[in-house]
Amino acid sequence: xxxxxxxxxxxxxxxxxxxxLGKALAEKGHSIHFITYSQPVxxxxxQENVFYHEVTVADYPLFEFAPYETAxxxxxxxxxxxxxxxxxxxxxxxxxxxxxxxxxxxLKEQGIHLPFITTLHGTDITLVGKNESYSPVVTFGINQxxxxxxxxxxxxxxTYQNFKITKEIEVIPNFIDLQRFSKLKKEHFRRAIAPNNExxxxxxxxxRPVKRVSDVVEVFKRINQVIxxxxxxxxxxxxRSKVEKECREYVACxxxxxxxxxxAVEEVLSVGDLFILPSESESFGLAALEAMACQVPVxxxxxxxxxxxxxxxxxxxxxxxxDVDDMAKNALSILTTDAxxxxxxxxxxxxxxxxxxxxxxPLYEQLYLRVISAK
Numbered sequence: 001x002x003x004x005x006x007x008x009x010x011x012x013x014x015x016x017x018x019x020x021l022g023k024a025l026a027e028k029g030h031s032i033h034f035i036t037y038s039q040p041v042x043x044x045x046x047q048e049n050v051f052y053h054e055v056t057v058a059d060y061p062l063f064e065f066a067p068y069e070t071a072x073x074x075x076x077x078x079x080x081x082x083x084x085x086x087x088x089x090x091x092x093x094x095x096x097x098x099x100x101x102x103x104x105x106x107l108k109e110q111g112i113h114l115p116f117i118t119t120l121h122g123t124d125i126t127l128v129g130k131n132e133s134y135s136p137v138v139t140f141g142i143n144q145x146x147x148x149x150x151x152x153x154x155x156x157x158x159t160y161q162n163f164k165i166t167k168e169i170e171v172i173p174n175f176i177d178l179q180r181f182s183k184l185k186k187e188h189f190r191r192a193i194a195p196n197n198e199x200x201x202x203x204x205x206x207x208r209p210v211k212r213v214s215d216v217v218e219v220f221k222r223i224n225q226v227i228x229x230x231x232x233x234x235x236x237x238x239x240r241s242k243v244e245k246e247c248r249e250y251v252a253c254x255x256x257x258x259x260x261x262x263x264a265v266e267e268v269l270s271v272g273d274l275f276i277l278p279s280e281s282e283s284f285g286l287a288a289l290e291a292m293a294c295q296v297p298v299x300x301x302x303x304x305x306x307x308x309x310x311x312x313x314x315x316x317x318x319x320x321x322x323d324v325d326d327m328a329k330n331a332l333s334i335l336t337t338d339a340x341x342x343x344x345x346x347x348x349x350x351x352x353x354x355x356x357x358x359x360x361x362p363l364y365e366q367l368y369l370r371v372i373s374a375k
Contacts, residue, residue, distance in 0.1 A: 097141025
């Protein structure tokens with residue numbers, strides 16, 4: 001199949017999932033065409049059957065805001081015609097679903113049928129898409145899709161609750177490439193971080209308010225009072241400076257390191273003992289899945305799609321949003337003994353294997369074939 005993929009090229013979950021899915025499909029012989037404004041961050045190396053088409057937006061004095069959607073639509077039409085795409089898979093509804101619909105109508109005038117599938121990832125439904133500035137267009141784009149998927153049962157329910165959706169939404173969960181995300185031998189790195197064999201706690205996110213990064217620090221303080229530990233903070237975003245200031249006021253601030261955005265996250269996860277994800281909202285919790293694949297149990301909130309991933313008392317523990325005392329208590333129950341930690345690490349890996357990309361990718365292939373054959 002010849003498949004076009006519209007996505008954001010950033011470190012965010014939707015862009016990561018779109019890119020990893022495309023790469024895996026390409027390995028199976030499908031022709032994959034990424035169409036976006038810059039090269040996706042996970043598209044690091046040349047790969048057979050993978051193509052990238054950059055969208056450029058003309059800069060005219062008339063425009064206060066550059067019309068990216070129009071440029072993206074035109075680029076999609078051009079690529080679809082020249083490459084003879086069989087379908088388009090759009091990740092994140094805003095603005096990709098409406099862009100794909102417009103391109104479909106333009107190509108229809110030229111006798112070309114281009115079906116499109118929309119995958120809902122989270123904030124396109126729970127935050128951005130609900131804004132009255134976008135909601136009517138988002139609703140229309142979803143309903144005009146030839147098929148719609150969401151990454152969790154929770155997100156599917158939220159979509160029906162917040163939008164007047166007439167299309168059936170299929171749940172195809174996020175996935176993990178277990179060949180990439182697995183525990184690596186990084187003992188030298190661990191000794192450098194924790195020379196006295198301290199426990200290593202990890203958090204990774206985009207440091208936005210919804211991630212409640214300050215809660216990570218509060219949980220860590222409580223852990224560190226009982227068990228000597230180190231905290232590694234991966235990522236960047238609007239709340240980073242605020243949280244860094246909070247850490248500097250902490251008496252053991254040298255136990256906390258901010259590592260910024262990292263491409264090889266799996267190398268850090270490989271030395272971790274516990275992953276903390278206290279988010280106010282998570283459509284799935286891809287960062288937690290990546291940790292679990294590297295044998296790191298998870299302490300999380302119980303919101304959104306996280307309960308579909310983190311099994312309470314098995315792969316980690318869940319608490320109510322903001323309950324840092326309960327999170328710390330649960331963390332200590334995992335970390336206190338090596339025997340307990342070993343069991344949770346093993347359970348985390350077993351759970352992650354259920355989301356292996358080799359299990360999930362065929363579900364998308366089946367959907368593609370069904371949509372193409374329906375024309």
